[in-house]
Amino acid sequence: MTRRLAFGLLLLLLLVSIAGSQDTAVSWPIAPSVSYTQERLAEGPWEVRVVRVARGQPLVRLDMALGQGQLRGVEPLSRLVARETTESDYVIAGFNGDFFVMAGNPNAGLCSGLCIRGNELIMTARGNPAFAVMADGTPQIGVFDTTGTVRTPTGELPIGGLNQPPVEGGITVYTAIHGWPQTEGGVVVAATGLPLTPSGTWEGHVTGVVPNGTERTVGAGEVFLRGAGVNELKVGDAVTLELRTPGLPGPVAMAVGGNRVLMRDGQVLTSPADEDPRHPRTLVGYNGKEIILVTVDGRQPGWSVGMRYHELALLMQRLGCTDALNLDGGGSTTAWVRGEVRNRPSGGIERWIANAVLVRCSAPRGPLARWIIRPERLDGPSPLREPLTIIATDRWYNPVPLDLSGLQVRAERRSGWGLVTARIADGVLRVSGGPGEAVLHLSLPGGREIGAIPVRLRPAPGGPRHE
Numbered sequence: 001m002t003r004r005l006a007f008g009l010l011l012l013l014l015l016v017s018i019a020g021s022q023d024t025a026v027s028w029p030i031a032p033s034v035s036y037t038q039e040r041l042a043e044g045p046w047e048v049r050v051v052r053v054a055r056g057q058p059l060v061r062l063d064m065a066l067g068q069g070q071l072r073g074v075e076p077l078s079r080l081v082a083r084e085t086t087e088s089d090y091v092i093a094g095f096n097g098d099f100f101v102m103a104g105n106p107n108a109g110l111c112s113g114l115c116i117r118g119n120e121l122i123m124t125a126r127g128n129p130a131f132a133v134m135a136d137g138t139p140q141i142g143v144f145d146t147t148g149t150v151r152t153p154t155g156e157l158p159i160g161g162l163n164q165p166p167v168e169g170g171i172t173v174y175t176a177i178h179g180w181p182q183t184e185g186g187v188v189v190a191a192t193g194l195p196l197t198p199s200g201t202w203e204g205h206v207t208g209v210v211p212n213g214t215e216r217t218v219g220a221g222e223v224f225l226r227g228a229g230v231n232e233l234k235v236g237d238a239v240t241l242e243l244r245t246p247g248l249p250g251p252v253a254m255a256v257g258g259n260r261v262l263m264r265d266g267q268v269l270t271s272p273a274d275e276d277p278r279h280p281r282t283l284v285g286y287n288g289k290e291i292i293l294v295t296v297d298g299r300q301p302g303w304s305v306g307m308r309y310h311e312l313a314l315l316m317q318r319l320g321c322t323d324a325l326n327l328d329g330g331g332s333t334t335a336w337v338r339g340e341v342r343n344r345p346s347g348g349i350e351r352w353i354a355n356a357v358l359v360r361c362s363a364p365r366g367p368l369a370r371w372i373i374r375p376e377r378l379d380g381p382s383p384l385r386e387p388l389t390i391i392a393t394d395r396w397y398n399p400v401p402l403d404l405s406g407l408q409v410r411a412e413r414r415s416g417w418g419l420v421t422a423r424i425a426d427g428v429l430r431v432s433g434g435p436g437e438a439v440l441h442l443s444l445p446g447g448r449e450i451g452a453i454p455v456r457l458r459p460a461p462g463g464p465r466h467e
Helices: 077-084 309-318
Strands: 024-031 034-041 046-054 060-066 090-096 115-117 120-123 129-134 139-143 147-152 155-162 171-174 186-191 200-210 222-226 238-244 252-257 260-264 281-286 290-296 323-326 335-337 355-361 370-374 378-381 384-393 408-413 421-425 428-432 436-443 449-458
Touching (some): 024 090, 024 370, 024 384, 046 060, 046 335, 060 077, 060 252, 077 090, 077 335, 077 355, 090 281, 120 155, 129 323, 139 260, 139 281, 139 323, 186 238, 260 281, 260 309, 281 309, 290 309, 309 323, 370 449, 384 449, 408 421, 428 436
Parallel strands (some): 155 171
Antiparallel strands (some): 024 034, 034 046, 046 290, 060 355, 090 335, 090 355, 115 120, 115 252, 129 139, 129 252, 147 238, 171 222, 186 200, 186 222, 200 238, 260 323, 281 290, 281 323, 384 428, 421 428, 436 449
16 A cells, blocks of 8 residues: 655555546645645546645745756656755646647747746747746736847847747847757857846847857857847947836746636636637636646546636636636646646656746655545445545655555444444445444554544445445
8 A cells, every 4th residue: 555656755645546427526735835636527527636825835936947957958747846856945746837849849848938937037928828926926827028129339129039939020039048059140248147037137248259050059147149130240349138028027936838818807718619629738827815736637538538728717717716827738738746747648658848837845844743634534325435545744744754554444333333344455445334423543553543534324325235
């Protein structure tokens, strides 16, 4: 029954597929003011994974991370999480982020929309909606387009994008996080005050002119300017860059792009008449108290069929969101929580993705403080069968490494008649007996009890049944 998770964490999860014909949900805390829920909605069927993050919790923050740490990089979410995790600032949950150029393309890893980390502007939105979290923790969903200029001795030039394919009639700016070498010609500028941010001004001077066909990678402390007008610049020329991003007035902790706003100010923006297909989906939303990250599995008949946009909007409304955005989906849809991928990616394995939304925690790790047991109680006709989850944690809900392989269960009759029996097999708690109430005592070898589950057994429809 013991299940050892990656990265040295031990988490005993006695789980089976929730494949019944009724809606079911199981949830538990994973950090201070953060919870994780696995929910099955029989109507689809749909398998939904939800992480709720309370706003204003000082030990928890949202972050964005790039595959391999730069735009020129893709990697599976679990590998990205491992690379981003440290002992004092560790990832407790991660979800795939923006749409991107997929592996096999020379531009693999390039995101579609706004990308910000630690107030560093990595890519501009170019008309795509995005989810952003300000430095004070305030979430926003909207279109945050960046404009700007490059002032040179020969005139003022408009900025058309940052770390993106060039557009006609504008200067494209590239920074070190871009990753790809420049081969189309331009100028290298040494600038002070980097990195670039959503709004600001940076002074610099030209340190090199790169002819077309010459390979040049942008280094730290540099920007590369490409486009009509920069070919007139020469080494030593003064350059001033100015950027403005309306709607993001202050420092931005993180931002990630999406493709469709589903809810705004409590209003659903989709229509049941929409004819978009059902796909696996990843979403982010929020209300006045929480930020909510969600996946819906799809393309797997019998497990989960995926959702249309209107179904997604109704789901986010039911989960309590006032604002919601659809992120990348399909084979990219991945929910990683406390050591493992919790959903079933439609391709059968984790897709290599370009960036991710991370939930980070800086709470200290400590000794065993609690046991989390799900279900908390059982109520139904005998015999009962229910997936069992047992997690040993410290006071901050960090898993504590303990050997739980000898877990035992004992049934104590409290009311009613007949013997009550209980056992654990294949990750499922099985209880049978006559109608009445009982308590299931869970204990370790040596008799140390770790918790109890109240049970109410009801008569089975159609008469007695036996396992």
